[in-house]
Amino acid sequence: MVEVPPLLTSRERLSRPGQGKTDPVDAVSIARITVREENLPTVRPMDGLPADLRVLMDYREQLIDERTATVNRVHTDLGWLRPGYQHRLPRLTSPAHLRAAQELLENDSSIRATVTRARLERLLAIHAELAGLREQIADLVQQSGSSLTGIYGIGVFVAARILAEVVDVRRYPSRHAFAAANGSAPIPASSGRTVRHRLNRGGNRQLNRSLYTIAITEIRADTEGRAYYERKRAEGKTSREALRCLKRRLSDVVYRTLRADQAASQPAPLAAAA
Numbered sequence: 001m002v003e004v005p006p007l008l009t010s011r012e013r014l015s016r017p018g019q020g021k022t023d024p025v026d027a028v029s030i031a032r033i034t035v036r037e038e039n040l041p042t043v044r045p046m047d048g049l050p051a052d053l054r055v056l057m058d059y060r061e062q063l064i065d066e067r068t069a070t071v072n073r074v075h076t077d078l079g080w081l082r083p084g085y086q087h088r089l090p091r092l093t094s095p096a097h098l099r100a101a102q103e104l105l106e107n108d109s110s111i112r113a114t115v116t117r118a119r120l121e122r123l124l125a126i127h128a129e130l131a132g133l134r135e136q137i138a139d140l141v142q143q144s145g146s147s148l149t150g151i152y153g154i155g156v157f158v159a160a161r162i163l164a165e166v167v168d169v170r171r172y173p174s175r176h177a178f179a180a181a182n183g184s185a186p187i188p189a190s191s192g193r194t195v196r197h198r199l200n201r202g203g204n205r206q207l208n209r210s211l212y213t214i215a216i217t218e219i220r221a222d223t224e225g226r227a228y229y230e231r232k233r234a235e236g237k238t239s240r241e242a243l244r245c246l247k248r249r250l251s252d253v254v255y256r257t258l259r260a261d262q263a264a265s266q267p268a269p270l271a272a273a274a
Contacts, residue, residue, distance in 0.1 A: 002040040004030050008202065041171040041181055053140050054164035057157070060133050067126045070119050074101065077116040081105065098123050146261050151253060152225070153217035158210050162254060165207050169258040175251070182207035184251040186244070211247045211254070218246070225250065 012029040019025045034040065071092045078085045082104050089100055098120050105113045138156045141149070141163065148159040172178040179185035183203025218225030225246055232242035 001043045003043055004033050008033050049144055050164050050167040053160045056137050057161055057164055063126050063130055070123055074119050077112055081113055095127055148257055152223050153214035158213055161206055161210050165204055169262055175255045178255045179251045184211055184247045211250050214250050215243055215246045
């Protein structure tokens with residue numbers, strides 16, 4: 001079984017107007033894509049260490065979204081309860097800031113203050129839970145034996161997301177297939193004598209975001225990635241085009257690293273007896 005990106009299914013369906021969207025229409029579209037496309041990755045296993053990492057990373061992002069929404073609500077409430085509070089407490093990003101906000105509401109028994117204190121308690125709980133998740137994710141990345149964190153710009157969370165999405169690098173027969181699957185490979189859009197490529201908005205967007213994070217981190221420091229980016233800028237490419245070139249290059253680096261890790265984890269075959 002192989003994975004068919006939803007974007008490909010949508011385009012195949014739209015190429016035959018008048019059919020609408022039903023399960024039989026989608027099934028036929030997926031069948032056509034599967035026959036036509038040779039480099040579709042096999043389906044990811046839903047168990048094992050990569051699956052555990054995927055669950056933890058998804059839960060972490062859910063907590064971060066909840067924290068952001070709750071912080072915004074608290075800022076709104078504090079603006080009503082304590083006008084001008086932002087001069088003393090511009091951020092709510094650490095337990096110290098949250099406790100300082102609680103002190104601002106001491107002896108205030110209004111309904112809004114009570115609800116805001118409850119939100120501050122929830123933010124403290126989220127902060128503690130995120131710290132525990134980081135340790136748990138770091139332990140799993142270490143257990144995987146991956147050397148991804150040796151690449152500049154890849155920390156624990158980026159490595160965890162890559163491992164969770166790739167699962168088994170053998171699903172991708174070549175670096176080109178891997179780049180196509182993560183959306184860093186441009187799509188040919190040539191016509192006549194005009195040869196050009198356009199941005200690929202398909203592929204695994206989680207992997208694509210990881211490559212973007214690595215690229216931005218490398219550009220900000222004195223790295224080979226930054227030198228490559230500056231060379232592309234000197235060739236006349238825009239900053240966005242140069243960044244996309246760097247992402248494509250980093251896709252190859254990640255692929256080679258995953259392949260090397262896989263080869264190192266597999267026992268060498270025994271030498272034939274003389």
